[in-house]
Amino acid sequence: MEPKKPTKKILMFPWLAFGHISPFIQLAKHLSNTFEIHLCSSPVNLQSIQSKLPRTPSNPIHLLHLNLPPSPELPPHMHSTNGLPLRLIPTLLNAFDKAAPDFTSILHKLNPDLLITDMFQPWAVHSAAALNIPAVFFLVVGAGTFSHSVHSVLHHGVDFPFPELDLQNHWLFKRHQNDPSDSSVGVATSRFLQLVKDLEVYSDVVLVNSFMEIESKYIDYLSVLFKKKVVPVGPLVALSDEKSDVLDWLDQKEPKSTVYVSFGSEYYLSNEDRAELAMGLEMSGANFIWVIRFGKGESVGIREALPEGFIERVGERGLVVDGWAPQMGILKHTSIGGFVCHCGWNSVVEAAVNAVPIIALPMQLDQPFHGKVAVAAGVAVEAARGVDGAVQREGVAKAIKEVLFEKKGEELSGKAKEICESLKVKDGKNIDTCVVEISRILESGKN
Known part of the structure; x- marks a missing residue:
């Protein structure tokens, strides 16, 4: 008897960095056992991840090309952060933003039941909302880091409740330095601020590539800050059987x-x-x-x-x-x-x-x-x-x-x-919880 085919479609949309794409891929592999999964990125990124995807025909992960506008400074083979000089990150982000109409077309054509998206493309969640498609924010970095940043915005001037994460010495100097070569800092900050502003547009669940064994108090505090349920789905890692x-x-x-x-x-x-x-x-x-x-x-x-x-x-x-x-x-x-x-x-x-x-x-x-x-x-x-x-x-x-x-x-x-x-001991339990939460959102049919 053939396994039942998934009926619900999920579109997954990471930022163009491999450090973001990798956990999206690992989560996609797990979710493909229950849902029909589509992953959207630039052609050069999709080409690099082809070999990392499962080859089983029963649960394929469908790849969708996002076409960024090319430029002399940023041709298509550079539509990725891999090997890209820091000074060109704002240029890449600008090209990413200009691809928003192409992404909206993908949404119209695919008509997914859910969007799982990253923090660098606030326009994606708004495009989904306009089509009444619920969106879930997937946090690919640690909850400790992110809760510290969110706290600094929502409770400016109030001490972070976990002082072990406060930066000291040269890091404080570096963060307040006006270093024009490190333009990625300004890029990340502006997108982060937009995400905090847009929190109400997302569904009531946030996924994070983490686990309670090392980040329980930060995960709990992030939930308080977001006023949403934060679901740890980690650890998301690629298994390796390569010879070397x-x-x-x-x-x-x-x-x-x-x-x-x-x-x-x-x-x-x-x-x-x-x-x-x-x-x-x-x-x-x-x-x-x-x-x-x-x-x-x-x-x-x-x-x-x-x-x-x-x-x-x-x-x-x-x-x-x-x-x-x-x-x-x-x-x-x-x-x-x-x-x-x-x-x-x-x-x-x-x-x-x-x-x-x-x-x-x-x-x-x-x-x-x-x-x-x-x-x-x-x-x-x-x-x-x-x-x-x-x-x-x-x-x-x-x-x-x-x-x-x-x-x-x-x-x-x-x-x-x-x-x-x-x-x-807990192997797979975080993913099981994630599937339950996603199914709940899909059943409700709204954010």
């Missing part, structure tokens, strides 16, 4: 003897920070795998990018990879004892799923908040920095030694394992 020489290299190392070093798919270290990180890794005495990425158009070799003689000095205890490595496969390997990362939310979630303590080196945007959430949860230490926020070799080395070789590391590892085990 990197994993073969790890097989030769002792358990928990190695740190994995990566700063995400869309952040590129400055020459100065890269050099200090290299020296910190060398000073730590730990084994390491370090994935280094360069921006589009940069023709720099690994040896050229690192301090002279670094590769030779670290020898067999270090492996430097250019561009890409199977992150989930690495993190679940028994040889990994720590994760040196920028604290992008997806990386924090993936570390939690694999019970790997974090050595936090946040770099920009919401990352310092995510780092503080991980520290407060007892699964991370933050590497000490210079007064201006620059990476310092001594801080990197000290944090790695703490995690791999000292009692502090045992405590972090124990807490990370406790959280991981709890997530295994």
